[in-house]
Amino acid sequence: MIALFESGGWSAQSVVLAPDIERPCGHVYRYATGRLAGRVPAGHPSWCIRDGCRERQQHRSRRLPVVTGRPEVVRADVALVAKDVSGMDVAPRLVLRAREDDVCQEIVLSMAQAAVLARRIRQLLDLTVTRQRNGRWRFPSH
Incomplete structure (x- = not known):
């Protein structure tokens, strides 16, 4: 176990x-x-993977893959990052990473931007009548 x-x-x-x-x-x-x-070790946010923070001067979370269950041209993942400044509580940021072939792009957003982005994505999904059923995304047929 x-x-x-x-x-x-x-x-x-x-x-x-x-x-x-x-x-x-x-x-x-x-x-x-x-x-x-x-217990969360002192000096690390609860979401930090606690590996190499001091060397990078940055806390990082696990990268969460954006997986749809079917092949996609662009592979994406999201994670949290925050500067590691001794004695300061630095707000985390959201990192969205997208890869296509050998090209990788990262966008770093504040948590406020990430929250607004999540709402906007839900609004757009509602417009397409896209729904998840039985663990798979269903798209309307035209």
């Missing part, structure tokens, strides 16, 4: 449950950050 968690980029450790815990033994709660319950 631990190998399964580690293959997903998570970490797991055995702990004794407190007497007031009512969930069954073995139940795992996954937080919205994608991490399991546990």
